[in-house]
Amino acid sequence: MNTRTESDSIGTLQVPADAYYGVQSLRARQNFPITGQRMHTRFIHSLAQIKKAAALTNLAAGKLDQRRCDAICRACDDVLADRLMDSFIVDPIQGGAGTSANMNANEVIANRAIELLGGTKGDYSVVHPNDHVNMAQSTNDVYPTAGKMTALALLPEVLGELDRLAATLRGKAREYDDVVKMGRTQLQDAVPIRLGQSFGAYASAVERAAARLRRAESELETINMAATAIGTAVNTTRYYREHIVPTLAEVSGLRLTQAEDLIDGTQNIDCFVAVSGALKACAVTLSKMANDLRLLSSGPCTGLGEISLPAKQNGSSIMPGKVNPVIPEVVTQVAFLIAGGDGTITMAAEAGQLELNAFEPVVFFTLFLELDSLREAVRTFTDNCVSGITANRERCRQLVEESVGIVTALCPAIGYQRAASLAKEALKVHQPVRKLAVEEHLLDEKSLEELLDPLSMTTPGD
Template sequence: MKNSLDDKEEGYRLEKDIIGELNVSRNAYYGIQSLRAKENFNITGLKMHPEIIKNLVYIKKAAAITNFEAGLLDETIAMAIVQACDELLKGKLLEYFIVDPIQGGAGTSLNMNANEVIANRAIEILGGEKGDYSLINPNDHVNCGQSTNDVIPTAGKMTCFVLTKKALKQLGRLYKAFEEKAKEFDHVIKMGRTQLQDAVPIRLGQEFHAYATAVRRDMIRIEKALEEIRYVNLGGTAIGTGINADEQYMKRIVPKLKELSGIDVIQASDLFDATQSLDSFVAVSGTVKACAVTLSKIASDLRLMSSGPRTGFGEINLPARQNGSSIMPGKVNPVIPEVVNQVAFHIIGNDLTITLAAEAGQLELNAFEPIVFYSLFQSIDTLTYAVQTFVDHCITGITANEERCRQLVENSVGVITALCPHIGYRDSAEIAKEAIRTGRPVRELIIKKGILSPADVNLVLDPMNMTKPGIAKKKLLRK
């Protein structure tokens, strides 16, 4: 049969496996098992995440060196594998990773794709022709001392760790951006709202400081979950027993992987648990989801506060990024907060997928790691890019409509709350009802009725005073 990648006029080589035979393009670095997986799993039409490929290669390189040191691989074979891995780590031959991210077999197809590409390049390095597995075999040499069941979870955890660190970097930028806006807007008084109804005044800076606090809390939660991801089952092979792995290899493989990759991985104390359980991925996904919920709430707040420009809240201005309508001239929409909302919706859905897949594992292995990785990497990546976009194209450019904020406070009935300690809840409620009925400001009604002196009214209803405790301690006398 023909294959579309590298098949031009170069011809084919015949490869065999336990299923049968297939013609593989002579120039292809993948082999029969990768090709079968490509045929079987045409699911997303997407390529494997490049970061997990990179980490798989680190594992194969670490395994080759460790197996050589343990006396299980000939030096010539080991060094050819290492050289092939180094080329892949520089970005070469990545187009030959052809398996779909979503696949059956607990990731065996991805593992064999890596084994075959590395083996065939190493064969070339030794002067042989691709497909001559008598020189270097994908299973016996590249996969020596390993199983899909310890390689794939380890690569997944390494990838999760790296991608999440990038997300944390962007979240740190968002935290700082909110803190800067909190200082910039600290003098701006606006109306606070609960359940979309007037509540009591708040400083716009206090609102943005609260956003910064929420983001920082999410960062701490994510960092804590990442601690679990560092514990890998590499060395446990099929189910945690370490079958077919040399004792010296088992002791050395994870430290060697840490040395090569720079990722602070630790071999799990219980390799059986680390092989069969995916709860650490659920934990990370949960923190990413919680962060997405936080960001979506903030994005919705910004859309509300910027609504208008004439008939909405109109308290802040978001940077104008693009035309908002194909029919309404001059309309500008809050497109950046909107995209943050959508990313959050997607992450929430991915979290459910990850939860169900982790729960569905049976006995010594969970077969559903591919969908966990596909969903989790997608969630972390989209969170990272959404936060970067949020900072660069929205938060840093927000401005306040100070006069509009002041007018809304002055005309709000919510300021009556500040009078409760001085004239009582019942009388305050009656004044509030009259203000709503007549449309007259609370300040005007209090002074007209002679309930408090103008000076005391000005003191109690000073907007800045209402954004902090203290004034209620001073008991004012009714006239």
């Protein structure tokens, strides 16, 4: 293999001659063989957008010449078009607070710009990764900004899926608003509820989760570009400080504002804790719903069996005909993943010291995994489960009639003590409450019919 010799402060290294990455990227790949994965594509795009915006701003500030600026911008466009993805070789979890990721971008963009200018890869006199591509920047403002931009790019997709799930649940609420089923507390019979009301409550919870995420999303729009190393803006011009964020907003299409306190914006990453917390709350809500659907569809012959979930695949390699609730199961597993990830992000945010948090790489790796996993879990939940749920109307009616829970409606008329005795007797002799109430002449038949109408129990009385 043909190689070229590159050097850094550690020493020299042989880099493949045709590689767009350089010595620092290669050294990082050797040092951090952690996940075996590439950095998230959207994160790489975010880095390229930052580099392009910085080049344009430095050009306008009179610090970067037109020729180099044009080449850097064209190289960034190549990254954004996914033409250079194989050149991003640094593992997403890395030491150095993201320096390796930033230098991977700097080296790839520099070498592509050199190539566009007719030079030879590795000849950094043409375009230098630090002096030109990283001009007026530091990993400590580039890296967290790229993390926020990536999360901002991924969140709308999650929110779109949540909105779609909520709409599907609202549709089920309307479809089954006439189906009365037995409500349960602590898994024991309580009082009747309409199946549509249950689905309506699920929709409300999902809508609330989405609203919580949207509030957390706004925290990500404040970035620390121009902070450079620790927030003091060393090595920047006034023009750059005033224009880099508006330029980046224009390049990326995102709503971005500069942090009022760049030192705080560099030290603290509590915004990621807020977003992860909102994702965890959402995941918990979805998992609770998924578990409810598993219970309501359990059986189908010996369980509750009040609803049926779409059959998606064989449920057993030994039991013919068995079908499992695989979609709710995967939603709950994603909830476990997100809850664990939230713990990781919380610990990483807390562990930062003094002027910089060194643990952003694991924060971003985890946060992007949370966002991607939640998006796909919600999508399959909507398409492969919720949209195809059917109500087993007769089974719902049967369980309501056989339950002693309806005796609650008699309390205002006959008192709690007599109602409790009636319930106890119904359980003992395995007879419906209605039948025993008629036999014991507790109330006239018309009153009993009105009081024990399951549908009337699902709405407030006068």
